[in-house]
Amino acid sequence: xxxxxxxDSTSDIPASxxxxxxxxxVPTDLILDNVxxxxxxxxxxxxxxxxxxxxxxxxxxxxxxxxRFQKIFEGIFxxxxxxxxxxxxxxxxxxxxxxxxLAAKEFSETIHVxxxxxxxxxxxxxxxxxxxxxxxxxxxxxxxxxxxxxQKRLHVFALLDTFTYIHRSGRVSWAxxxxxxxxxxxxxxxxxxxxxxxxxxxxxxxxGLRLLGEYLGKLGPLxxxxxxxxxxxxxxxxxxxxxxxxxxxxxxxxxxxTIIGTHxxxxxxxxxxxxx
Numbered sequence: 001x002x003x004x005x006x007x008d009s010t011s012d013i014p015a016s017x018x019x020x021x022x023x024x025x026v027p028t029d030l031i032l033d034n035v036x037x038x039x040x041x042x043x044x045x046x047x048x049x050x051x052x053x054x055x056x057x058x059x060x061x062x063x064x065x066x067x068r069f070q071k072i073f074e075g076i077f078x079x080x081x082x083x084x085x086x087x088x089x090x091x092x093x094x095x096x097x098x099x100x101x102l103a104a105k106e107f108s109e110t111i112h113v114x115x116x117x118x119x120x121x122x123x124x125x126x127x128x129x130x131x132x133x134x135x136x137x138x139x140x141x142x143x144x145x146x147x148x149x150x151q152k153r154l155h156v157f158a159l160l161d162t163f164t165y166i167h168r169s170g171r172v173s174w175a176x177x178x179x180x181x182x183x184x185x186x187x188x189x190x191x192x193x194x195x196x197x198x199x200x201x202x203x204x205x206x207x208g209l210r211l212l213g214e215y216l217g218k219l220g221p222l223x224x225x226x227x228x229x230x231x232x233x234x235x236x237x238x239x240x241x242x243x244x245x246x247x248x249x250x251x252x253x254x255x256x257x258t259i260i261g262t263h264x265x266x267x268x269x270x271x272x273x274x275x276x
Contacts, residue, residue, distance in 0.1 A: 001079070001080040001081045001082065002081070002134045002137065003081065003082075003083050003084065003085055003134050003140060003143065004022075004024060004076045004079075004081040004083070004084045004085070005021065005022075005023045005024065005084075005085055005086075005087070005127060005130050005131045005134060006023070006024045006025075006026065006072060006073075006076070006084055006085070006086040006087070006100075007023060007024075007025055007026070007086070007087050007088060007123065007124075007127040008025065008026045008027070008028055008064065008088050008089060008096050008100075009025055009026070009027045009028045009039040009040045009257055009259065010028060010039075010088075010089040010094070010096070010119050010120065010123060010257050010259050010260060011025070011087075011089075011120070011121070011123045011124040011127050012120040012121050012123075012124050012226075012228070012254050012256055012257055012260075013025070013121075013124040013127060013128065014252065014254070017128060021128065021131035021132070021134075021135065022131075023127060023128075023131050024072060024076060025040075026064050026068060026069060026072055026096075026100075027039045027040055027041055027064065028061060028062070028063060028064055028094075028096065028257075028259045029061065029062040029063070029064065030043065030048075030059055030060075030061055030258050030259060030262065031059060031060045031061070031062065032048075032051075032055075032059045033055070033057070036062075037258075039257055039258055039259050040257070043258065045231070045255045045256075045257070045258055045261070046231060046255070048258040048261065049230055049231030049255075049258075049261060049266045050231070052261065052262075052265065052266055053265075053266060058165070058168045058262065059258075059262045060262070061094075061259045061262055061263075062095075063094055063095035063096040063098075063099045064096065064099055065099060066099045066100075066102040066103040067103070068099075068103075069086075069099055069100050069102075069103035069104075070103045070106055073086075073103060073104065073106075073107055073111060074107075077107070077109055082109065082110070083109060083110035083111065083112070083140065084104075084109075084110070084111045084112070085112045085114065085130050085140075085143065085144070085147075086100050086104065086111060086112065086113045086114065087113075087114045087116050087123065087126055087127050087130060087147065088100055088113070088114070088115065088116060088123070089116065089118070089119050089123055090115065090116060090117045090118055090119060090123075090191070090193075090194035091115045091117075091194060092117075092193075092194030092195060093119065093194055093196075094119075097113065097115045100113045101113045112140075112144065114126075114144075114147065115194070116151065117151060117192075117193045117194045118151070118154060118156060118191060118194075118272075119156070119191060119260055120156065120226075120228055120254070120256050120257070120260055120270075120272060121156075121226040121228065121252065121254060121272035122154050122156040122191060122272045124226075124272075125150055125154065125224055125226075125272060125274055126147050126150050126151055126154075129146050129147055129150045130143050130146070130147050132146075133146050133147075150274055153223070153274050153275045153276075154272065154273070154274055155190070155215075155219055155271075155272070155273050155274075155275065156190065156191040156192075156270065156271070156272045156273075157188065157189065157190050157191075157199065157212060157215050157216070157270055157271055158188070158189050158191075158212075158228065158264065158268055158269065158270025158271075159186060159187075159188050159202070159205075159208040159209060159211075159212045159268065159269050159270065160186060160187050160188075160189065160264050160265060160268050161186060161205070161232075161265060161266065161267035161268055162184075162186070162265050162267075163185065163187060164265060165262070165263055165264055165265030166187070166189075166196070166263055166264055166265070184203075185201045185202065185203060186201070186202045186203075186204075186205060186208045187200070187201055187202075188200040188201070188202065188208060188211055188212060188215070190215075199215070209235075209238075209239060209269065212239070212243075212269065212270070212271070213239070213242060213243035216243050216245075216271055216273065217243065217245075219273055219275050220275055220276070221245075221247060221275065221276045222245055222247060222248050222273050222274060222275055222276065223274045223275065223276045224248070224273070224274040225244065225245070225248040225251040225252075225271060225272070225273045225274070226251050226252035226253070226254055226271065226272045226273075227239055227240050227244070227251050227252065227253050227254070227269070227270070227271050228254050228256050228268075228269070228270040228271060228272060229253070229254070229255055229256065229267075229268060229269050229270070230255065230256055230260075230261045230264060230265065230266050230267060230268040231255060231261075231266050231267065232266070232267045232268065232269055233253065233255065235267070235269050236253050236269060237253065239269055239271075240253065251271075256268075
C-alpha cells in the first residue's frame with residue numbers, strides 16, 4: 001500500500017479533504033472547566049467560541065500522548081501501509097511533534113515525523129501537499145521535498161481582536177511585556193518558523209483589516225490560500241471579497257480549531273497563503 005499521511009487536529013483541514021485524501025488525524029486535548037474534550041469531536045467550534053468570553057479561567061490545551069500516536073500508527077501498519085509521513089504543529093508552540101516522534105521510535109517500520117513550524121492551514125497545506133504526492137504515486141523522497149518547498153513558501157498572518165488571550169496564554173513574550181497600556185489595541189501577528197511575531201498594531205478593527213489585506217497583497221502571485229477566523233465567518237467573507245487575489249477567487253474559509261482559539265480569542269481574522 002502507499003504511504004500513509006498523519007497529522008493532528010490543529011491542521012484545520014476541511015473534513016471533505018481529510019476523507020478525499022484518506023488523511024489520518026489525531027485529535028488534540030482541550031481542557032475546559034476541568035473537563036477534557038477531544039478537539040473536533042466533543043465540542044463544536046461555534047459552541048466553544050460562544051462560551052470563551054464568559055469563562056473565568058482560560059481553557060488549557062494538551063498534546064495527544066505518545067500512546068495515542070502509537071495506537072494510530074499501529075492501526076495504520078495493520079491496514080497494510082509500509083511507511084508513514086506524520087506532519088504536526090510547530091514544535092516551538094506545542095508538544096504534539098515530540099509526542100509523535102517518541103511514538104515513532106517504538107516501530108521498526110519507517111515513520112517520518114516532520115515539524116511543520118506552522119499551525120492551522122499553514123500546517124494543513126503541507127499535509128495536503130503530501131497527500132497529493134501519495135495520490136500521484138511519487139517516490140517518498142519527492143513527497144518530502146514537495147512538503148519542504150511548501151513550508152518555505154508559506155505565510156500566515158492574523159489580526160487579533162484583543163491582546164487578552166495571547167497574553168494569558170503565556171507563550172508570547174512580547175505580548176506579556178506590552179499588555180499594560182494597550183489592551184484595546186488590535187495586534188497583527190505573523191507565524192514564522194514556529195515563532196509568533198508582532199507585525200503591527202491597529203487602534204481600530206477596520207484599520208487592522210486594511211493592514212492585513214496589504215500584507216496579503218504584497219506576497220505576489222499565490223498558489224493556495226485560506227482565510228482563517230475564530231467565529232467571525234462574516235468578517236472572513238468580507239475579507240475574501242475585498243482582498244482575495246483574482247487567482248484565488250474561492251479560498252477556504254475556516255473557523256480555526258479550539259486549540260488555537262484558546263490562545264488567540266474570538267473574532268480573529270487571518271490568512272494562510274502559499275506563494276507561487
